[in-house]
Amino acid sequence: MEYEVLVDVQLRDGIADPAGATVERSLPALGYQGISGVTVGKTVRFRIEAADENEARAVAEDLCATFLANPVIEDAVVTVGTPGEA
């Protein structure tokens, strides 16, 4: 079965996020008030052939640990769904 995987990679707390900081700083000039905690990360999407959702998730999480995220500075959250869902 083919599953659709979405990986959300964000910098860990305490790691410099210049893109997030720059977006947040620009908001008042655009007239937006009261917005804080802006972070800019990366989204990686792919499809994967697996026997079931658990296997798809296990492979995706392994991929995050070895390649898609650097655990020293980043956290990754994996969402698995059938095509069109994730």
Added chain:
Amino acid sequence: MGATVGVVVFPGTNCEMDTVDALEALGGVARTLWHADDDLTGVDAVVVPGGFAHGDYLRPGAIARFSPIMVAIARFAAGGGPVVGICNGFQVLTEAGLLPGALQKNQGLKFLCQPARLRVETTDSVLTRRAERGMELAVPINHFEGNFTCDDETLARLVGEDQVVLRYAENPNGSVDDIAAICNEGRNIVGLMPHPERACNPLLGSDDGRVLISSLLAAAV
């Protein structure tokens, strides 16, 4: 004839010829190594130079670490061979797990291209064996992701085991404990953010990088 140093070239590497020039000016024999090759025969030391390997896509060094040459370099290093990663090369070595920690974006969010004053913290590494402890060196930096970071346990180990090779006299980028260069436990793998190859000729404003490049050549014989 001097030691032969392999200088790794990934798509996007851009400091390889500066590195070759510096090595040859100091009596070494330099040979560029394409990242897709995996043969280090005849090479006495390896430099992973600066640039933007694979466009720094995903993260600096993230894709480069899977290049065939990295398998050969890991084997070479495991056998005690000298390996130095400069700037992007340092990022590649941390991503490959050959050195601990990671390089995050500079504190202050600026790309930094400027001279830096460095202090030699140990002479027990392949990059500093010809230097003196406490010596100050003027060597340029040129990076956006040069802010060395690691967990407290790793930092304690680096400090306790004398694995901090160079520190910034004035911290330019937020690196933990002012760290500019570290080495592995075997002391044969060194990563540094500053560019010693750009400080090997007085015409460039400083030739303080010579003692570092000479150290590597001495270690490579």
